[in-house]
Amino acid sequence: MWRYTIxxxxxxxxxxxxxxxxxxxxxxxxxxxxxxxxxxFAADNLLHxxxxxxxxxxxxxxxxxxVWATWCITCQMEHPILMxxxxxxxxxGLNYKDDPRSARTWLQQHGNPYAVVIADPxxxxxxxxxxxxxxxxxxxxxxxxxxxxxxxxxxxxxWREELAPLVKKWSKS
Amino acid sequence: MVKILIKLxxxxxxxxxxxxxxxxxxxxxxxxxxxxxxxxxxxxxLRCLVCQNESLADSTAPLAxxxxxxxxxxxxxxxxxxxxxxxxxxxxxxxxLFKPKMTPATAILWCAPFIFLLAAIxxxxxxxxxxxxxxx
Numbered sequence: 633m634w635r636y637t638i639x640x641x642x643x644x645x646x647x648x649x650x651x652x653x654x655x656x657x658x659x660x661x662x663x664x665x666x667x668x669x670x671x672x673f674a675a676d677n678l679l680h681x682x683x684x685x686x687x688x689x690x691x692x693x694x695x696x697x698x699v700w701a702t703w704c705i706t707c708q709m710e711h712p713i714l715m716x717x718x719x720x721x722x723x724x725g726l727n728y729k730d731d732p733r734s735a736r737t738w739l740q741q742h743g744n745p746y747a748v749v750i751a752d753p754x755x756x757x758x759x760x761x762x763x764x765x766x767x768x769x770x771x772x773x774x775x776x777x778x779x780x781x782x783x784x785x786x787x788x789x790x791w792r793e794e795l796a797p798l799v800k801k802w803s804k805s
Numbered sequence: 806m807v808k809i810l811i812k813l814x815x816x817x818x819x820x821x822x823x824x825x826x827x828x829x830x831x832x833x834x835x836x837x838x839x840x841x842x843x844x845x846x847x848x849x850x851l852r853c854l855v856c857q858n859e860s861l862a863d864s865t866a867p868l869a870x871x872x873x874x875x876x877x878x879x880x881x882x883x884x885x886x887x888x889x890x891x892x893x894x895x896x897x898x899x900x901x902l903f904k905p906k907m908t909p910a911t912a913i914l915w916c917a918p919f920i921f922l923l924a925a926i927x928x929x930x931x932x933x934x935x936x937x938x939x940x941x
Contacts, residue, residue: 661897661898662900663898664895664896664897665896729867729871754871755868755871756871758871759872759896762896762897762898764868764897765854765855
């Protein structure tokens with residue numbers, strides 16, 4: 633009897649750890665920029681060429697910054713949800729490593745959920761924000777501090793259960 | 806016997822050449838050899854976040870190219886290896902290092918393999934001792 637308990641308990645412990653490992657998504661890295669002020673930037677306004685956008689964009693209200701591109705299929709899947717929630721929260725777009733003209737055309741054809749779209753054709757702004765994939769969405773509070781980062785496409789469930797409560801929480805601050 | 810040896814030598818040769826020697830095709834010009842060395846060391850110590858088992862030096866992912874470009878710029882500006890690492894760590898976290906710094910959070914990561922090895926060896930020793938006791 634005794635000789636079975638040791639291998640069995642080792643197996644159970646390993647199964648627990650491996651079970652945690654299976655549910656772990658390697659693409660979801662902990663966000664190091666949490667609770668830090670949004671990086672300073674001055675970038676082109678995608679939809680109004682010639683105008684510059686600064687990070688005072690975020691001051692005074694809670695907002696989302698959504699990193700997207702026309703070549704990103706997952707972003708296109710996320711787009712209808714963004715159109716839906718655009719009236720519930722201010723969404724800013726970061727057009728990441730994309731051709732500005734294609735981006736403008738795409739928004740015209742499919743609808744524009746963004747209050748302002750920042751152009752980042754070289755991806756330099758993305759590096760400043762710690763972007764490593766698309767789509768990614770940041771929640772920024774009224775003082776311009778990054779409060780949350782979501783990696784991946786926003787689904788109605790993710791909005792309802794994960795992001796909407798946080799948006800509500802930070803809009804009161 | 807000779808046949809086995811020949812097969813062994815041939816397999817070693819085949820395996821040796823089967824690892825890829827492809828290099829990403831950016832050409833960076835450096836002002837000094839130390840700068841080039843810093844660049845090489847850094848890009849080999851940092852992880853590509855898209856192809857997560859490749860280093861920034863090896864990966865052909867667009868983000869890796871961007872980060873190599875950024876590292877190159879900073880080295881040109883005279884930043885040290887530590888300064889460049891700090892810049893990337895504040896934005897991407899410990900995961901971008903292949904060897905994360907030893908902190909309370911990463912201590913488990915570093916120590917766990919040795920702990921498991923110790924446990925496994927002790928179990929084997931105990932079992933062997935018991936077997937010897939039983940069979941004597």
